[in-house]
Amino acid sequence: MGTRGERILVNSLNLNQSVPGPGGQGPRRPYFAISPNLVNVAYRTNAGDSKYESLQLHLEKRFSAGLNFGVSYTYASYLSDVGNPNGGGNSDIQNHSCVACNWGPTTDAYRHVFSLNHVYELPFGRDRDYFKTGPLAYILGGWNISGIWSVQSGGHFTPVLGTAVSNSAGGGTQRPNRIASGSLASGQSIDHWFDTAAFTAPSLYSFGNSGTGILTGPGYFNVDLSLVRRFRIREKFALDLRSEWFNAFNHANFNAPNAAIGTGQAGVISSTLPARIIQMAVKVTF
Numbered sequence: 001m002g003t004r005g006e007r008i009l010v011n012s013l014n015l016n017q018s019v020p021g022p023g024g025q026g027p028r029r030p031y032f033a034i035s036p037n038l039v040n041v042a043y044r045t046n047a048g049d050s051k052y053e054s055l056q057l058h059l060e061k062r063f064s065a066g067l068n069f070g071v072s073y074t075y076a077s078y079l080s081d082v083g084n085p086n087g088g089g090n091s092d093i094q095n096h097s098c099v100a101c102n103w104g105p106t107t108d109a110y111r112h113v114f115s116l117n118h119v120y121e122l123p124f125g126r127d128r129d130y131f132k133t134g135p136l137a138y139i140l141g142g143w144n145i146s147g148i149w150s151v152q153s154g155g156h157f158t159p160v161l162g163t164a165v166s167n168s169a170g171g172g173t174q175r176p177n178r179i180a181s182g183s184l185a186s187g188q189s190i191d192h193w194f195d196t197a198a199f200t201a202p203s204l205y206s207f208g209n210s211g212t213g214i215l216t217g218p219g220y221f222n223v224d225l226s227l228v229r230r231f232r233i234r235e236k237f238a239l240d241l242r243s244e245w246f247n248a249f250n251h252a253n254f255n256a257p258n259a260a261i262g263t264g265q266a267g268v269i270s271s272t273l274p275a276r277i278i279q280m281a282v283k284v285t286f
Contacts, residue, residue, distance in 0.1 A: 001054050008048030010082050010099060015041040017096045017170040020205045025169040040170045047099045048082035050106075066121035066128070071114075078109035093172040095207055105156040105213035116149040126232070142232075147225040147248075154220070155256065156213035159199050162262035166207055176261045177202045178210040190269040193218075193257040201262060217256035218269065223248045240283040250276040 016038060018028040031038050054076035061069050081102040082093075093102045123129040125141015132141075159182065164174045180198035188194075194215050202208040225248040231239040247253075253273040258265040 001056050003050075003052045005048070005050035005052075005080070007046035008050060008080075008082055009044065009046050010048045010093075011044060012042040013045060013047070013093070013099070014096045014170040015043045018168050020166040020168045020207060022167065022205055025167065028168075029170075048080065049100075049103075050078070050080035050082070052076065052078045063119075066123055067118070069116065069118035071116050073115075074110075074113040076109070076111065076113070078106050079103060080106050094166075094174045095168075096171055102212050104158075104211045107155050107157065107213065109156050109213065111153045111216075113152040114150070117147070119144065119146040142230045144228045144230070145225065146228070147223060150220065150222045152220045154217035157215055157217055157256040157259055158212045159194075159210055159215060159259045159261050161201060161208065162260040162266070163201075165201055165204050167205055168207075175208040175210040175212075176200055177208045178214070182215050190254060190257075191267075193267050193269055196261060196266045199261045215259070218254040220253050220273075221251050222253065223251075236286055238285045240285065242281040242283060244279050244281065246277040246279075247273075247275060 016029045016031050017040075018025040019030075021028050026032055026036060029038070031041065054074050057073045059071045061067065081099050081104075093099060095101055121128065122140070122143040122145065124131045124143070125137045126132055128141065131137045158173075159176055159178075161174045161176050166174055168174075176199040178199055180195060182194050182198040184192070184195050199210060224244070224246050226242060226244045228243075229241045231241075233239060252275075254269045255271045255273065257267050257269045260266055
């Protein structure tokens with residue numbers, strides 16, 4: 001499956017961004033001669049492009065013997081020059097006169113995505129295979145367990161400059177020069193996620209050549225489970241007790257590292273996604 005996007009809306013390009021150079025920024029703005037007091041000129045235009053290509057597989061077992069499940073896998077590539085085209089953002093565009101120079105993987109371009117969902121009625125109790133009557137039917141009967149298991153590779157992120165050197169006002173976040181891949185062959189850790197030595201500050205009064213989305217953050221693993229006990233009060237009246245566990249195994253999923261080149265925290269991961277959350281609920285059906 002694939003899609004191709006052309007002439008995507010870019011939100012608020014600056015037509016009056018000053019070109020890199022020394023001295024005051026005002027005289028280097030394109031419209032300075034027309035109006036020296038004119039600063040930024042916001043411009044909305046359909047200058048963006050995107051391309052999505054994927055292999056998508058899905059296997060589903062329909063409900064039988066108390067069980068149904070679905071398995072999905074996607075192998076994908078998602079490129080754009082306006083970040084996430086659905087958001088129309090342009091925070092990564094350092095040079096507003098060259099939108100195409102921003103072409104690269106988007107932050108939500110996950111190469112591999114796997115998910116498994118299931119619902120299983122435990123075979124105990126009334127209308128099931130075992131312990132249909134008696135004390136065990138009351139204790140073990142009516143339980144259902146369901147879950148969503150998710151595994152995916154990391155999202156993409158962009159190295160940026162901790163201190164800008166272009167002296168260009170009105171642009172987006174500036175990027176460094178890239179002199180190596182930036183990926184670590186070994187020794188990757190939350191304290192050193194990528195090779196910071198692969199990026200250097202560009203020459204004074206210039207833009208960096210590093211692309212957007214060229215590095216990949218930590219992968220993601222999560223399991224959400226729910227355990228439900230149904231009490232049939234009468235034929236048309238039932239009570240469900242639910243226990244829901246989000247990130248049931250309390251697995252640590254890390255956010256992307258600090259990508260500000262030239263700072264002491266570059267390459268360091270300092271935050272995680274939410275830890276395990278447990279909630280209880282009561283549902284009445286009639």
